[in-house]
Amino acid sequence: MFRLISALTRKQKAYVFLAIDLALIPVALLFTYTVQALPTMPLETLVLTLPVLPYLMAIAAGLALWLGLPHIQLNAYEGHAVGLTAVLALLVAGASALLTGVSGLDLPPGTHVMFGISYFLFLVAARVVLYQIVVAIYRRAQPRRRVLIYGAGTTGTQLAQALKSHERIDPVAFVDDNTSLQGVMLMGLPVFPPARIAEIVKARGIGRVLLAMPSQSQPKQAQIIKRLQQMGLEVQALPSFAQLIGEEALVDKLTPVAPQNFLGRAAHQVALEADCDSYAGRVVLVSGAGGSIGSELCRQVLTCRPAKLVLYELSELALYTVHQELEQLAEDSGIEVVPVLGSVTDPRQVRKVLTEHGVQVVLHAAAYKHVPLVEANPLAGLANNVFGTQTLAREAAALGVERFILISSDKAVRPTNVMGASKRLAELVVQDLATRHTGTIFAMVRFGNVLGSSGSVVPLFQDQISRGGPVTVTDPRVKRFFMTIQEAVQLVLRAGAEARGGEVFVLDMGAPVPIMQLARQVIQRAGYTVRDADNPEGDIEIEIIGLRPGEKLEEELTLSRNLIGTRHQKIFCAQEERLSEIEVAAVMRGLREALAASDAVAARQVILRWVEGYRIWEDSRKTS
Incomplete structure (x- = not known):
């Protein structure tokens, strides 16, 4: 399965996503007819809709390709992509209302609204499920390094979000000194106090700690790193903002105060x-x-x-x-x-x-x-x-x-x-x-x-x-x-x-x-x-x-x-x-x-x- 997924080209993956999106149209229609109070049975109503279904799927395929939805990778499916999915569901619901009206199939207006909502939810759910399946396959095929993130602030949560789709690194939990964050869930990961690091490491098989505290002073970071290394953990620190924007050369030029400044006299x-x-x-x-x-x-x-x-x-x-x-x-x-x-x-x-x-x-x-x-x-x-x-x-x-x-x-x-x-x-x-x-x-x-x-x-x-x-x-x-x-x-x-x-x-x-x-x-x-x-x-x-x-x-x-x-x-x-x-x-x-x-x-x-x-x-x- 892993080899099969890896062998697919980007274009082939787009066709797979498009096929899934089209297959979800009759599923969404059936679900809509089931939850709606219609004079006929759900399957009967779906059979009555079959004459317009090919046209509806063709319109949906055109709209999906126009919006570029099949080309969006699963690990990049976020806010903007969800918005495009909503647009597609809205347009397909409108096309459904138009086609059923022309064909003489008398359906209540609420049915088309419900179809649009159902189709949107199915599209989003399908991608979430597909992402979890692909991730599970990749994890089973390639062993991932389980890591603990030290720092549950903005930098730590952004790091966790970035690592969610990483092929080799699996974020397991957060550790933070801030008591107000301890015990809560962030990015789907629990936040623990530093005192429990040894326990977490042993229980969850963690071998590396990622220090996500670039704004913390260098001495405090050094103290934390020293303590973690004494536990036998590998420690990596997230670079500071100065390093990320290329200003590290300037920082490196800062030199210790000259010894004569401590003389206490001229x-x-x-x-x-x-x-x-x-x-x-x-x-x-x-x-x-x-x-x-x-x-x-x-x-x-x-x-x-x-x-x-x-x-x-x-x-x-x-x-x-x-x-x-x-x-x-x-x-x-x-x-x-x-x-x-x-x-x-x-x-x-x-x-x-x-x-x-x-x-x-x-x-x-x-x-x-x-x-x-x-x-x-x-x-x-x-x-x-x-x-x-x-x-x-x-x-x-x-x-x-x-x-x-x-x-x-x-x-x-x-x-x-x-x-x-x-x-x-x-x-x-x-x-x-x-x-x-x-x-x-x-x-x-x-x-x-x-x-x-x-x-x-x-x-x-x-x-x-x-x-x-x-x-x-x-x-x-x-x-x-x-x-x-x-x-x-x-x-x-x-x-x-x-x-x-x-x-x-x-x-x-x-x-x-x-x-x-x-x-x-x-x-x-x-x-x-x-x-x-x-x-x-x-x-x-x-x-x-x-x-x-x-x-x-x-x-x-x-x-x-x-x-x-x-x-x-x-x-x-x-x-x-x-x-x-x-x-x-x-x-x-x-x-x-x-x-x-x-x-x-x-x-x-x-x-x-x-x-x-x-x-x-x-x-x-x-x-x-």
Whole structure:
């Protein structure tokens, strides 16, 4: 049967519909004579009508073809087609009255009215029944995907109407949050509350949910999709109006708010001016050149017009990316940009690079900075951050490099994590070399979090918002110092130019910012509302996940309150105690032995002994 229907051409289907329409004329006449009070029996009256019946059917056939009714497909038989059917029934009833009158068959006028109504109803009913039969045949021949429509509004009902005639998709029911719609029937489908999705899916064999809520905010859609996918359901979302009219390209151009907008103060623009003299015409090496800080150091050093810029980077992808960018920036300046793929822990490669390129200034930004990762991999963190710094600094001193500037962190002050302790040990190594090698100016610059850098909270929050949330905050009491990448690097370069040897420069980062406040700002700047106890209908929830291993509630910038001002109001010099040469040697020997034995416990004991203020991290939720 399925093959037979499929084999019929459009023209052949029209002839079938026309034959059915004509066959319904005597059926409608018989029904009319049955319900009408006539002096003769219904069959008798039909026999009396037989002489005019061929003419009536011929007129009906002509009228049907003229109106185009047989050519209308069953799945397109809607309001307009029903109107044409009514016109055909009216004209055929008029023709019946005319023909019976001419033939001398005396029938009451009401009979012709009743015939017209009956014929119209039969025509409509025949098409409805035929449609259901054809659909049932198609469904049996081709398995259909049973779907649930999430959203019973205008979009959902239009989708259900469109799917009624779809060959492969069978809409089973609606789900909607609107309580006024729950329990009613729309488009012949029941509307259920979302709480019953699991029950409906199991009972009705549903494998896919169609999300018909294009006007709903993206975070809320993402939350619903995530919940449905956790049930093992395939989810598809109806495109938004912007997508349907081709405006999606414009929507895609909307970008997240720039990180500096969350600083809570004006970013400080520091013109390097005379400080560029320390980098102009020199060969400058930037370690960790592919990172957020390292790449910005490279960009700003280029504006000082060095003779050569050496990019030292461990990550191939990061080195490729920054090299491509900097080559374009330096294209017309004549500055040579040299990419070097390698590790600062390799003394032979470090020596070769410094010698081969005649490096005069080293900006050391290479480090593992992600606190939980270094806490989970302490030996790797110490090897890279401490021994890498020692290797690069010692080779720089041996080859007479003019300046060596270490990029440090506020996490080095009284650290509770291995990453911070490793940065403090790196500072001690550089301070020790500063006292023993007067030919090279050693200094370090310490500052807090940088907005927009890799691993920074703002890009993390924005990514979480794009996925519908929640935005995760470790602890509502956490506060951090923040600075933009641009202003941090400007101050680093200026401090490096002012260095005379052994200084610990500290950048003024303003007041610490509560992370909870920052999370709210990022959500609101993205155009959404925070979902909390005061606003349960909000878009994005802030979830408290607890402090990560090694994380502190608040960071510090100095070990002491002794700060000396410099020529720039945002740069200070900290007066802090340092270890002697013998003590530094003992530290490095202890760490080297721990690394050789792969003994993380021993390494932590070395840190505990020599790093001022270091303490093993404890979860504040257990101690508060």
